[in-house]
Amino acid sequence: xxxRAIRCGTWITMPEWQADALVLSTRPHGEGSAVxxxxxxxxxxxxxLVRGGSSSRMRGVLQPGNRVRASWRARLPEQLGQMxxxxxxxxxALLLDDALRLAGLSxxxxxxxxxxxxxxxxxxxFVGTNALFDLISIEDSSNRWLEGYIRWELGLLDAAxxxxxxxRCAASGATDRLAYVxxxxxxxxxxxxxxxxxxxxxxxxxxxGGVACNRHDYDAGLSLTGHFLARRLFGAHNQDIPAQRRxxxxxxxxxxxx
Amino acid sequence: xxxxxxxxxxxxxxxxxxxxxxxxxxxxxxxxxxxRLMVPLAREMNDVATRIxxxxxxxxxxxxxxxxxxxxxxxxxxxxxxxxxVGSLWAIERAAVFRGLYHVLGGTxxxxxxxxxxxxxxxxxxxxxxxxxxxxxxxALSATVDGQTTAHYIxxxxxxxxxxxTRLAHGVPVGGELDYLDDGTLAQALKAxxxxx
Numbered sequence: 001x002x003x004r005a006i007r008c009g010t011w012i013t014m015p016e017w018q019a020d021a022l023v024l025s026t027r028p029h030g031e032g033s034a035v036x037x038x039x040x041x042x043x044x045x046x047x048x049l050v051r052g053g054s055s056s057r058m059r060g061v062l063q064p065g066n067r068v069r070a071s072w073r074a075r076l077p078e079q080l081g082q083m084x085x086x087x088x089x090x091x092x093a094l095l096l097d098d099a100l101r102l103a104g105l106s107x108x109x110x111x112x113x114x115x116x117x118x119x120x121x122x123x124x125x126f127v128g129t130n131a132l133f134d135l136i137s138i139e140d141s142s143n144r145w146l147e148g149y150i151r152w153e154l155g156l157l158d159a160a161x162x163x164x165x166x167x168r169c170a171a172s173g174a175t176d177r178l179a180y181v182x183x184x185x186x187x188x189x190x191x192x193x194x195x196x197x198x199x200x201x202x203x204x205x206x207x208x209g210g211v212a213c214n215r216h217d218y219d220a221g222l223s224l225t226g227h228f229l230a231r232r233l234f235g236a237h238n239q240d241i242p243a244q245r246r247x248x249x250x251x252x253x254x255x256x257x258x
Numbered sequence: 259x260x261x262x263x264x265x266x267x268x269x270x271x272x273x274x275x276x277x278x279x280x281x282x283x284x285x286x287x288x289x290x291x292x293x294r295l296m297v298p299l300a301r302e303m304n305d306v307a308t309r310i311x312x313x314x315x316x317x318x319x320x321x322x323x324x325x326x327x328x329x330x331x332x333x334x335x336x337x338x339x340x341x342x343x344v345g346s347l348w349a350i351e352r353a354a355v356f357r358g359l360y361h362v363l364g365g366t367x368x369x370x371x372x373x374x375x376x377x378x379x380x381x382x383x384x385x386x387x388x389x390x391x392x393x394x395x396x397x398a399l400s401a402t403v404d405g406q407t408t409a410h411y412i413x414x415x416x417x418x419x420x421x422x423x424t425r426l427a428h429g430v431p432v433g434g435e436l437d438y439l440d441d442g443t444l445a446q447a448l449k450a451x452x453x454x455x
Contacts, residue, residue, distance in 0.1 A: 063442075093446050
């Protein structure tokens with residue numbers, strides 16, 4: 001925050017900040033500008049008007065998933081304000097050739113853009129998302145970044161106040177032989193405790209502490225987090241889960257589901 | 259100011275590149291050159307508006323149901339170049355380096371703009387690609403997240419067909435100096451590097 005003079009001689013505080021940010025979405029505004037939403041650690045999900053955002057020079061900077069240095073200022077805190085962005089690293093450029101990783105990046109940005117409240121600090125989520133961006137940037141034919149992605153979605157649910165309890169069985173309290181997750185409570189259930197409800201339970205992937213299930217871990221993991229994202233995070237606001245997330249799940253099912 | 263002139267200025271101000279001020283100047287210029295420019299322009303605009311339509315095959319704009327590119331027998335009918343819009347088609351035609359056919363998608367997949375596969379002419383493209391003559395589909399889409407997501411989606415859709423799917427190279431433009439290139443373009447250029455000679 002800085003102090004600036006106004007003409008009548010009194011001083012007012014004009015809000016402004018500078019921070020490292022991740023571009024989440026860009027919408028054209030008028031003929032030459034764009035409204036850009038970014039994620040920062042301290043300002044959280046924050047939108048601003050980028051003048052000249054539709055220009056060919058800026059279009060590359062405003063791609064979702066880019067790491068940027070953002071400066072925002074407005075006359076009053078409640079205003080949209082103007083944003084200036086400087087490209088730090090273009091993550092999408094590293095993934096354009098890889099359909100699955102590109103779908104993953106789009107899904108991350110769409111989930112953050114669609115679920116986070118505006119202007120609330122998200123230091124942990126920002127650090128986690130940056131780490132996931134690093135992970136997704138690494139070329140890996142076995143797609144191990146998907147494990148990180150699923151853990152990140154659990155973190156997103158946690159940040160929104162919907163933590164899943166995957167460490168102990170909700171029925172017996174046991175911490176081993178966990179196999180399912182209750183679609184209602186989000187708690188783990190041990191292998192023998194599900195009884196007649198076993199077919200209605202969500203599978204707990206091995207990398208999250210589950211015993212081996214009959215689906216691939218990535219497919220099962222995305223079904224698990226997708227269920228709670230749709231029901232708790234987006235369903236609570238009568239919204240559908242973003243199309244980008246659905247596409248990622250479809251692609252993973254296509255690769256690992258059969 | 260007369261209402262008719264004001265309406266004209268308002269409508270002209272909606273044209274990309276023209277704001278209210280420049281629309282006023284343009285309208286005034288037209289009015290001052292009525293016989294030489296305004297009347298012939300109005301006639302031509304009316305003529306184009308009534309005669310031009312989207313080609314039933316590729317989506318290009320032309321006077322016939324099927325555009326001149328699609329009916330040109332000298333063009334290579336085994337290659338389709340997929341572009342986002344007619345502007346991209348015109349750009350490739352201007353370069354005069356491609357002698358195949360085109361397919362205009364009508365945009366890219368974009369969740370923010372609410373454009374899914376059903377809003378684009380992808381089904382028609384798959385149908386055209388299934389033609390026995392077809393050998394290659396060139397995806398000339400933007401090097402953006404939306405553009406390349408669309409390219410991957412099309413690749414999935416035509417995966418079972420006996421055609422080669424290629425895309426335009428991404429990298430250093432002609433006359434470009436490495437010092438002025440952004441990191442993303444440099445990364446793409448390095449990834450797509452080729453053997454010299």
